[in-house]
Amino acid sequence: MTNAVHRRLGDLLNLKRGYDLPENQRRSGPYPVISSAGITGFHDEYMVDGQGVVTGRYGTLGEMYYVNGKYWPHNTALYVATFKDNDPKYIYYLLSCLGRIRTSDKSAVPGVNRNELHEMAVPAITDKDQQKKIAAVLTALDAKIDCNNRINAELEAMAKTLYEYWFVQFDFPDGNGKPYKSSGGKMVYNAMLKREIPEGWEDGSLWGIARYFNGLAMQKYRPIYSDYLPVIKIKEMGEGLSASTEKARPDIPQDAIVDDGDVLFSWSATLDVKIWSQGKGALNQHIFKVTSNKYPKTFYYFELLRYLTHFKMMAEKRKTTMGHITHDHLKQSRICIPPIELIDIAHERIAPIFKKHLMNAKDNQQLAQLRDWLLPLLMNGQVTVV
Structure with missing residues (x-):
C-alpha cells in the first residue's frame, strides 16, 4: 500500500486566476476559452500551453476541467499555473476529489480563494510513478464513459435521421x-396544419397521442425507514442522480x-x-411522465422533441425563461399523425437503437459509480495500483 501523506496544497501546485476576455472581444480561432462552466467559446489567441486543470473560482470549488494543449483560462476560473513536478492528470483527479476526501483541519472545502486553497492540507500520493498509475486507472474509466457518450450521440442521430x-x-x-x-406519392392539403401531408395521414395534437402525468410534491413522502426512492427533479433529469438527491418513500402512487x-x-x-x-425513482412535480396505450414510445418521444422548438418560442414571446407548458398548450399543439401501421414499422427499426442507447447509459452509470468509489480510496492511499 502506498500511504498518502498530508501536504499543503500549495506545495503540490500553484493556482492562478484566469484572464479577462469579454465575448465582444473574442475572435474566431482554434483555442478553447475555459471558464467556470467549461469550454464557453474559442479565440484566436491563447494564454497557456500544455496540460492544464481549470475550475470555477466563485463560492465553492467547482467542477474540474482537464485540457491538454493551448487554451485561454477565463477570469471566472482558476487554473493550475504550476504542477511542481506532479503528474497533471493526477492533480486533476486530486482536485476533483477535494469535496469528498478527508482533510487534516477542515470538514468542508472552503470558498474558492486561491490563497486559502494553497494553505489547505490534503492527503496526497507523492510518488510520481504511483500518481501516473492512479491517473491511468481513472482516465481509462473516463475514456470508456466518453466513448459510450459518443456512441450514444451517434445512435441518437441515427434514430432522429430515420424518424425525420x-x-x-x-x-x-x-x-x-x-x-x-x-x-411522387400523393400529397393533400391539410387546412388545420396549413400544409400538404401524405394522403391518408391525419392532423392531431400532442395531447391526443399520449398521457401526461405531472409528478408529485415529494416533500409529502419523506422516507420513514431505510427504503427509499431517489427523487427526480429537473436537476436530476438533466444531470442524473447524485449524493445530494432527495429521497422519498417507495410506497408513493404508482x-x-x-x-x-x-x-x-x-x-x-x-x-x-x-x-x-x-x-427507479420518484417523479417530482414540474415534470411529466409521458406514456401511451396506443402509440409506441419512439413516436411520442420524437414528436415532443420536435415541438420543443415551438414551445421555446412561446416562452421567448412571453419574455420569460420559464417553460410553464400546460395541458391546454398540449391540446392546442398541431402535429401530423401517420397511419398506426407505419408508426409501428418505424418503431420496430428505431427501438433497437433506443435499447442500445439505454444499455450504454446504464453502463456509464455503473462506470461513474466505480470511478467515484475508487477516487477517494486512491487519493487517500487506501488502494494502491500495482
Whole structure:
C-alpha cells in the first residue's frame, strides 16, 4: 500500500486566476476559452500551453476541467499555473476529489480563494510513478464513459435521421419500397396544419397521442425507514442522480414511479425531453411522465422533441425563461399523425437503437459509480495500483 501523506496544497501546485476576455472581444480561432462552466467559446489567441486543470473560482470549488494543449483560462476560473513536478492528470483527479476526501483541519472545502486553497492540507500520493498509475486507472474509466457518450450521440442521430426522413420529409417506404414523396406519392392539403401531408395521414395534437402525468410534491413522502426512492427533479433529469438527491418513500402512487426507458418532459423551469436511464425513482412535480396505450414510445418521444422548438418560442414571446407548458398548450399543439401501421414499422427499426442507447447509459452509470468509489480510496492511499 502506498500511504498518502498530508501536504499543503500549495506545495503540490500553484493556482492562478484566469484572464479577462469579454465575448465582444473574442475572435474566431482554434483555442478553447475555459471558464467556470467549461469550454464557453474559442479565440484566436491563447494564454497557456500544455496540460492544464481549470475550475470555477466563485463560492465553492467547482467542477474540474482537464485540457491538454493551448487554451485561454477565463477570469471566472482558476487554473493550475504550476504542477511542481506532479503528474497533471493526477492533480486533476486530486482536485476533483477535494469535496469528498478527508482533510487534516477542515470538514468542508472552503470558498474558492486561491490563497486559502494553497494553505489547505490534503492527503496526497507523492510518488510520481504511483500518481501516473492512479491517473491511468481513472482516465481509462473516463475514456470508456466518453466513448459510450459518443456512441450514444451517434445512435441518437441515427434514430432522429430515420424518424425525420419518414415523418418530416415524408420519404417513408411506399408499397414498392421507394421513398414516398420523392417518388411522387400523393400529397393533400391539410387546412388545420396549413400544409400538404401524405394522403391518408391525419392532423392531431400532442395531447391526443399520449398521457401526461405531472409528478408529485415529494416533500409529502419523506422516507420513514431505510427504503427509499431517489427523487427526480429537473436537476436530476438533466444531470442524473447524485449524493445530494432527495429521497422519498417507495410506497408513493404508482404513476409517480419512474423506471428505465420512461419518457420525461420537464415543462417548467426548463423545457427538455429525456429518456430516463438511472433506475427507479420518484417523479417530482414540474415534470411529466409521458406514456401511451396506443402509440409506441419512439413516436411520442420524437414528436415532443420536435415541438420543443415551438414551445421555446412561446416562452421567448412571453419574455420569460420559464417553460410553464400546460395541458391546454398540449391540446392546442398541431402535429401530423401517420397511419398506426407505419408508426409501428418505424418503431420496430428505431427501438433497437433506443435499447442500445439505454444499455450504454446504464453502463456509464455503473462506470461513474466505480470511478467515484475508487477516487477517494486512491487519493487517500487506501488502494494502491500495482
